[in-house]
Amino acid sequence: MxxxxxxxxxxxxxxxxxxxxxxxxxxxxxxxxxxxxxxxxxxxxxxxxxxxxxxxxxxxxxxxxxxxxxxxxxxxKFTASTDHPDTLSITSILSADQRSGEWVVPKHIKLNNYLGSIELDFRNAVFTHPEVTIEINCISGSDEIIVPDNIDVITSTTNILGHVSNNRVGLSSNTHTAQRPKLYIQGKVILGSVDISVKQTxxxxxxxxxxxxxxxxxxxxxx
Known part of the structure; x- marks a missing residue:
C-alpha cells in the first residue's frame, strides 16, 4: 500500500x-x-x-x-579519467585569467592573484573529484567564482582589508543531492575581493x- x-x-x-x-x-x-x-x-x-x-x-x-x-x-559532470593532474595552479599578475565552459576541474586549485583578475565558472565544468579545495592568495586582486545551484561552497579565509562575498553558503539538506560537488575555499585575501555567486538557479x-x-x-x- x-x-x-x-x-x-x-x-x-x-x-x-x-x-x-x-x-x-x-x-x-x-x-x-x-x-x-x-x-x-x-x-x-x-x-x-x-x-x-x-x-x-x-x-x-x-x-x-x-x-x-x-x-x-x-x-x-564527472570524469573517471586519470589523465588529468590533481592540481591546477593559476597565477595572475596585473592580468586576467578565466576558466569556463567544459573545463576539467582537479581536486586542488591554487590561485595566486596580484593586482589581477581570475574567474572560475563551474556551470559546465567537468569534475574529477566530488570535493575540490581552492586555495586563494589574493593580494589587491579580484577572484570571481561562479557556480550553479547544485554545487555547494564552503568558505574559510583570512581577510586583511579584504572582502569575501559568498551567496552560495552551506551544504544542501536534500538527500537527493548527496553527490553534489563541494568547493572548499580557503586562504587569504589582502586588499582584494573574492565573490562567489549563483548565475543560474x-x-x-x-x-x-x-x-x-x-x-x-x-x-x-x-x-
Whole structure:
C-alpha cells in the first residue's frame, strides 16, 4: 500500500511533480505558459498534496529513459579519467585569467592573484573529484567564482582589508543531492575581493532542460 501523499517528504514529491511537468511539456501535453506557471507554483508550494495536484491531470509519467537524459543534462559532470593532474595552479599578475565552459576541474586549485583578475565558472565544468579545495592568495586582486545551484561552497579565509562575498553558503539538506560537488575555499585575501555567486538557479536550469527536451522531440516529429 503506497504511503499517503501528505506523509511523504515534500522535496521528493516536488521533484516528481517537476519531472512530470517537464515530460508532459516536452511532449506537447501542456503549453509553455502552463508549464512555466505550474513550475513557478511547484517551487513556491511547501504542501505535498498541493504539489501533487499540479500534475494530477497530466497523462505522462517519467521513465528510466527520461531520468537518464535528465542525469546527463542536469547533474554536474564527472570524469573517471586519470589523465588529468590533481592540481591546477593559476597565477595572475596585473592580468586576467578565466576558466569556463567544459573545463576539467582537479581536486586542488591554487590561485595566486596580484593586482589581477581570475574567474572560475563551474556551470559546465567537468569534475574529477566530488570535493575540490581552492586555495586563494589574493593580494589587491579580484577572484570571481561562479557556480550553479547544485554545487555547494564552503568558505574559510583570512581577510586583511579584504572582502569575501559568498551567496552560495552551506551544504544542501536534500538527500537527493548527496553527490553534489563541494568547493572548499580557503586562504587569504589582502586588499582584494573574492565573490562567489549563483548565475543560474535550479529553476532556470529546469526551464532550460525542458525547452531543450521539447526541441529534441519536435525535431524528431518532423524528421
Amino acid at each position: 503506497p504511503v499517503p501523499t501528505k506523509d511523504r517528504p515534500v522535496d521528493a514529491v516536488r521533484e516528481e511533480v517537476i519531472d512530470q511537468l517537464i515530460l508532459n511539456y516536452s511532449h506537447g501535453e501542456i503549453s509553455a505558459d502552463a508549464f512555466e506557471r505550474r513550475l513557478d507554483k511547484a517551487y513556491s508550494i511547501d504542501d505535498a498534496e498541493q504539489l501533487q495536484a499540479l500534475a494530477a491531470d497530466l497523462p505522462l509519467q517519467s521513465d528510466p529513459r527520461y531520468h537518464s537524459e535528465k542525469q546527463a543534462r542536469m547533474q554536474p 535550479m529553476q532556470e536550469k529546469v526551464k532550460q532542460f525542458a525547452h531543450s527536451l521539447k526541441s529534441l522531440f519536435d525535431e524528431g516529429k518532423h524528421s
